[in-house]
Amino acid sequence: MGKFTELSNRIVEHVGGEKNVTELYHCMTRLRFKLKDFGKADKQQLERLDGVITVVQGNGQLQVVIGNDVNAVYKEIIANHDIKPAGEAKEDAKSEKTGNLITRFFNTMSGIMTPIVPALAGAGMLKAVLVILSTTLGILAQDSSTYKILAAAGNSVFYFLPLLLAISTARYFGANMFVSLTIMGALLEPNFTGLMENIGDVTRFLNIPVVLMSYTGTLIPAMLTIWVYSHMERYLKKIIPANIQMFAVPLVSLLIMVPLAAAAIGPVGVYLGNGIASGINYLSSSSGLVMGALIGGGWTLLVMFGLHWGIVPAMLNNLSLHGFDTIKPPSAAATFASSGAALGVFLKAKDKKLKAYALSALAPSILAGVTEPIVYGISVKLKRPLIAQIIGGVIGGAFIGAFHSTVLAYVFPAVTTLPAFATDTFVYFLIGITASFVITAVLTYILGFEEQIDEDKSKNPVATGENKNNPSPAVPAAGSDVSGVSAPVSGQIIPLQEVSDQVFSSGAMGDGVAILPEEGKIYAPVSGTITSIAKSKHAIGITAADGFELLIHVGLNTVKLKGAPFEVKVAENQQVREGDLLLEFDPEAIREAGLELTTPIIITNMNTFTTVEVTAKRQVLYREPLLELR
Numbered sequence: 302m303g304k305f306t307e308l309s310n311r312i313v314e315h316v317g318g319e320k321n322v323t324e325l326y327h328c329m330t331r332l333r334f335k336l337k338d339f340g341k342a343d344k345q346q347l348e349r350l351d352g353v354i355t356v357v358q359g360n361g362q363l364q365v366v367i368g369n370d371v372n373a374v375y376k377e378i379i380a381n382h383d384i385k386p387a388g389e390a391k392e393d394a395k396s397e398k399t400g401n402l403i404t405r406f407f408n409t410m411s412g413i414m415t416p417i418v419p420a421l422a423g424a425g426m427l428k429a430v431l432v433i434l435s436t437t438l439g440i441l442a443q444d445s446s447t448y449k450i451l452a453a454a455g456n457s458v459f460y461f462l463p464l465l466l467a468i469s470t471a472r473y474f475g476a477n478m479f480v481s482l483t484i485m486g487a488l489l490e491p492n493f494t495g496l497m498e499n500i501g502d503v504t505r506f507l508n509i510p511v512v513l514m515s516y517t518g519t520l521i522p523a524m525l526t527i528w529v530y531s532h533m534e535r536y537l538k539k540i541i542p543a544n545i546q547m548f549a550v551p552l553v554s555l556l557i558m559v560p561l562a563a564a565a566i567g568p569v570g571v572y573l574g575n576g577i578a579s580g581i582n583y584l585s586s587s588s589g590l591v592m593g594a595l596i597g598g599g600w601t602l603l604v605m606f607g608l609h610w611g612i613v614p615a616m617l618n619n620l621s622l623h624g625f626d627t628i629k630p631p632s633a634a635a636t637f638a639s640s641g642a643a644l645g646v647f648l649k650a651k652d653k654k655l656k657a658y659a660l661s662a663l664a665p666s667i668l669a670g671v672t673e674p675i676v677y678g679i680s681v682k683l684k685r686p687l688i689a690q691i692i693g694g695v696i697g698g699a700f701i702g703a704f705h706s707t708v709l710a711y712v713f714p715a716v717t718t719l720p721a722f723a724t725d726t727f728v729y730f731l732i733g734i735t736a737s738f739v740i741t742a743v744l745t746y747i748l749g750f751e752e753q754i755d756e757d758k759s760k761n762p763v764a765t766g767e768n769k770n771n772p773s774p775a776v777p778a779a780g781s782d783v784s785g786v787s788a789p790v791s792g793q794i795i796p797l798q799e800v801s802d803q804v805f806s807s808g809a810m811g812d813g814v815a816i817l818p819e820e821g822k823i824y825a826p827v828s829g830t831i832t833s834i835a836k837s838k839h840a841i842g843i844t845a846a847d848g849f850e851l852l853i854h855v856g857l858n859t860v861k862l863k864g865a866p867f868e869v870k871v872a873e874n875q876q877v878r879e880g881d882l883l884l885e886f887d888p889e890a891i892r893e894a895g896l897e898l899t900t901p902i903i904i905t906n907m908n909t910f911t912t913v914e915v916t917a918k919r920q921v922l923y924r925e926p927l928l929e930l931r
Contacts, residue, residue, distance in 0.1 A: 305370065308352045309377035312365060315350075317341030319382040326386055326860065327375040327836070331357075331804065332365040333860070339363060348682050355809050366804055372833060412473040412801040412897060413524060414613050417465045418711075419799075420458045421617070425710025428455035429721035432709055437723065455710075459518050459621060463489065466523035472793070472817060474531035475892040480551045481527045487559045488516045488567060511564045514571045518621035520614045522570030526562045530554060535889075574618045585627040590703040593631035597698015597737065598691045600635035601676060617711060630706035630722060630730055633714030634697030634737040639672040641693055641738040642686040645745025646679050652752045670713030683751070689744035697737030704729035784847045786902070786928035787879060788921040789826040793817040795899055796915070802857045805901045810852070812913040813903040814928060816921065821888050823853060824923060825881045826902065831871050835860065838867035841883055842905075849930060850905045855886055857897040866890035880924055904930065 313319055316334050321342070323335040336342060342363050344356045352374070354366040367374050378384060431451055434441040441448050458465065463485045471481035487493060496504045497513035504511050516522055537550045584592050603612070612628060619626040640663055647659035659679060665671040680687035706726040712718040714734070722730045795815040800806045805815070825843065832850065833842035839859040843851045855867070866887035871877060891898055904913055914929040921927060 305352075305374045305377045306381065308350060309374050309381065311350055312347065312353070312374070313378060313382050313384070315343045315346040316363060316365075317343075319384050322384045324385050325375070325378065326863075327371050332367060332371060332375060332378070334363040334365065336363055345682065345684055355804065357804060364804070366809060372836070409473065410614065413466065413469050415801055415806075416469050416472070416795065416799045417458075418613075420465065421711045422713055424455050424458040425620075425712050426718055426721060427451065428710045429712070429718075429723065431455060433720050433723055461489070462518050462520065462617070462621070463516050463523040466520060467527050470524050470527035471531065473897065474528060475888070475898065476527060476531035476534050477551070480534070480554055481530060483551075483555065484526060484530060484558045484562060485516075485523050487555075488522075488562060493563070506560050506564060509560075509564055511560075512568045513563075514568050516567060516571070519571060519574060520617055520621075521574045522562070522567040525570050526558065526566045529561070529566060530558050533557065535892075574614075575622065585702070585705060589627070589705050590699050593634075593702015593733075594695045594699035596628060596631040597634035597638075597701065597733075598695035600632040600698075601639065601672070601680075601687075601690060601694060604635075604672070604676070613711075620709075620711060625707040625709055625724065626711075627702075627705060627707055629708045629711065629714070630726075630733075631698035631701045633722070633730070633734050634701055635690075635694040636666065636670050636672055636714040637734040638690045638693035638697065638737040638741040639675045639680070640666040641741030642680050642690045642745050643675045644738075645689065645742040646683065646686055646750070648742070649746045649749060650752060655752060667716055669717065670715035685748040685750045686741075686745045689741050689748055692744055693737045693739075693741030696740055697733040697735075700736060701730055701733035704733075706730040706733065784845070784849065784930045785827075785926055786845075786851065786904075786930070787826045787924045788816065788927040789823045789853055789883070789902065789923070790816055790818045790820060790900065791921065791923045792819045792900075794916065794919050794921055797901065797903075800857070800899055800901060801897065802901075805854075805857075805903065810901075811903045811905040813901060814915045815899050815901045816927075817899055818855075818888065820923075821886045823855060823883045823886070823900075825877045825879050825883055826853070826927065827851060828878045829876075831873055831875045831877060831883075834869055834871070834873055836864070837862065838864040838869050838884065839886075841869070841871070843877070847930075852901070852903040852905050853883070854901045854903070855884070855898075856891050857899055859891060859896055861896070862891065862894055902927065904928070 312332065313322070316322060317336060317338060318341070321337050323337055325335070326333050334342075339358065342358075344358070344363075347353055347356045347365060352367065352370065357364040357366065379386060431441070431448065435443050435448060464482055467481040467485040468478050470476075471478040494515075496502070497515070500513070500515055502513045504513060514522075534550060534554060537553055538546060541549045541553070616626045616628045619628065643659045643663040643666060647656050647663065650656045650659060659675075662675045662678060666675055676687075680690055704726055706722065706729050707724045708722050709724060710721045712721040714722075719731075793816065795817055797808070797812070797814055798806050800815050804810055823841070827843060827845040827847075829843045829845040829851075831841065832844045835841070837860045839856060839862070840852060840854040843853070845851060859866075868885045870882045870884055877883070888898055912931045914931065916925070916927055918925070
C-alpha cells in the first residue's frame with residue numbers, strides 16, 4: 302500500500318465515488334474534480350481528512366486543496382480507480398472561454414476590484430470620520446484648511462476612480478497600464494471637461510455627435526473602455542512592425558480609443574451605471590425588508606464563491622451618485638453574524654485547539670471585518686454554525702433593510718468602521734448588527750456541532766502520507782535567524798490578499814506575495830533543490846537550503862492549459878542556484894486563454910521561521926529582494 306493510498310481512497314469516496322467523477326486533473330496544489338452530481342460530494346468529510354487543507358467548489362469543479370503532495374495523491378487516484386484524466390489543454394482552454402458567462406463575469410469583477418478595495422476602504426473611512434468631526438460633533442469647520450486637506454485625501458480615490466480602474470482593468474486583461482491610464486485621463490482633462498456646461502450637452506468630433514458626461518467617480522465606463530482597448534492593443538501588435546511598436550501602438554490607440562470612449566463607450570457606461578443604481582434604490586425603497594434579508598442571509602455565500610464582486614460596483618456607484626449606499630448596511634449583518642458564530646463555537650467547544658482558533662478568528666472579524674478564517678475554518682467545516690450564521694444574517698439584514706439604513710463610504714463592516722454608518726438611520730443599523738451577532742451566537746451554541754476533526758486526524762496518520770515504517774524526512778534547520786527570497790521575475794508586486802484566487806489570498810497555502818510578470822521567464826529565487834514540477838509545467842516547488850519550501854505558481858488556473866505555453870528548464874531533484882533559469886512561458890498565450898498572469902510565490906512550510914516580510918516596493922526587478930523570513 303502506498304503512502305497516500307488511504308487518503309486517495311477516502312477522497313474518492315467523499316466526492317461520491319469514482320462513478321460520480323467525470324474527469325480529474327490537478328494543478329500544483331489542488332485536485333480538480335468535475336462531477337456528475339455535486340450533491341453526492343461530502344465537503345465536510347473531505348475537509349476532515351488529514352492531508353486536505355480545504356475544499357472549494359466553483360467554476361464547475363470541486364477543488365480539493367492538498368498542497369505539496371497533490372501529485373502523489375493524484376497518481377494514487379488514477380492508478381487505483383476508474384477515473385479518467387482531463388482532456389487535452391486546447392479543448393479545456395476553449396471550454397473555459399466559452400463557459401458559464403456568469404461565472405466569468407464574477408471572476409472578472411473580482412480580478413478588477415480586489416486590488417483597489419484597500420484604497421477605497423481607507424478613503425471611505427476617512428470621509429466618514431470627517432462627517433462626524435464636522436457635521437455631528439462640530440469640532441472641525443468645513444471651510445478650514447485642515448478639513449480641506451483631509452477632504453482631498455478622502456475624496457481623491459473616488460474622484461479619480463476611473464484612473465484606478467483603468468490600471469486595475471489593464472492589469473487584469475494584460476493591456477499596457479500607462480496607455481490605459483492616459484486614455485481614461487483624457488476624459489478628466491480640463492480641455493475635455495471644459496466642453497461641458499451641463500451633463501448631456503452635445504459637442505462634435507469630426508462631425509460625429511458626442512454626448513458629454515462627467516466621468517469622475519464612475520466605474521463602468523473605465524472597465525468597458527479598457528476592455529475594448531486590451532483587444533485593440535493585441536490586434537495592433539500583430540499588424541504593426543515590431544521596430545515601431547513602441548510609439549506606433551500607443552499613438553494609434555490614443556487616436557482611436559479616446560474619441561471612441563467619449564462618443565460611445567463612456568456615455569453607454571454612465572447610463573448603464575445610473576440604471577443599475579436606480580433599480581437597486583427602487584428595490585430598497587419598495588421592499589427594503591426583503592432585500593435586506595436576502596443580502597444579510599446570502600452575503601456569506603456570495604463571498605465564499607467570489608460572487609459578491611458583481612455587487613460591489615453597484616455599491617460604489619451608489620456612493621458616487623448619491624453620497625450614500627443601502628446595500629452595504631445589510632451585508633454588515635452577515636459580517637457580525639460570522640463573529641457571532643465564532644463566539645458561539647468558543648463558548649460551546651470543549652476541544653482546546655478549537656476554542657483557541659475560534660477566539661483568534663473572532664478578533665479580526667470584530668475589529669477589521671475579516672471573516673474568512675471564521676467562514677472557512679469554522680462555519681463551513683462544522684456546518685451547523687453556517688446555518689446559524691445565515692439565520693442571524695437574515696434577521697439582522699431584514700431589520701436593517703426595513704429601516705433603509707445607509708452608509709457614507711465603502712468600508713469593511715466592523716466595530717472600527719462604525720462611523721461610516723453614522724447617518725440618521727444609525728440606531729437601526731446598530732440594532733440590526735447586534736441582533737445578527739447575538740442570534741447567531743445563541744443558535745450556534747444551541748445547535749451545537751461535532752468536535753471530532755482533530756481526533757479523526759490523529760487516529761489516521763496514514764492519511765497524511767506518514768507512517769511509522771516510513772517517517773517523513775526531517776526538515777533541515779534554518780542556518781540563520783533571517784533568510785531571504787529574491788524575485789524570480791521582474792514585475793508588479795501584488796499583495797497576496799489581493800489575488801483573486803481564494804486559496805492563495807486566504808493564506809490557506811501559506812504566506813508570501815504575488816508578482817504580475819513583465820517577461821516570460823522564471824528564475825530560481827533561492828538556492829536549493831527542485832522538489833516538484835507540475836505535470837502541466839505551470840508551477841515549480843523548491844526546497845531552499847535553509848529548509849523552507851517555496852512554490853512558484855505561474856498564473857491563476859493555468860493548469861487548464863496542460864503545459865502548452867510552458868517550457869521547463871530543470872528537472873525534479875536537480876540542485877539549482879539563485880538566478881538559474883527554471884522555466885519559460887508565453888504570456889500572450891495565457892492572456893488569450895482568458896487567464897490571469899498573476900504569479901503567487903508562496904512559502905508552503907515555515908520551518909523554524911515565524912513571519913514573512915514582503916518588500917515595500919510596488920515594482921520589483923528580477924533577483925531583487927522579495928521576501929524576508931524571520
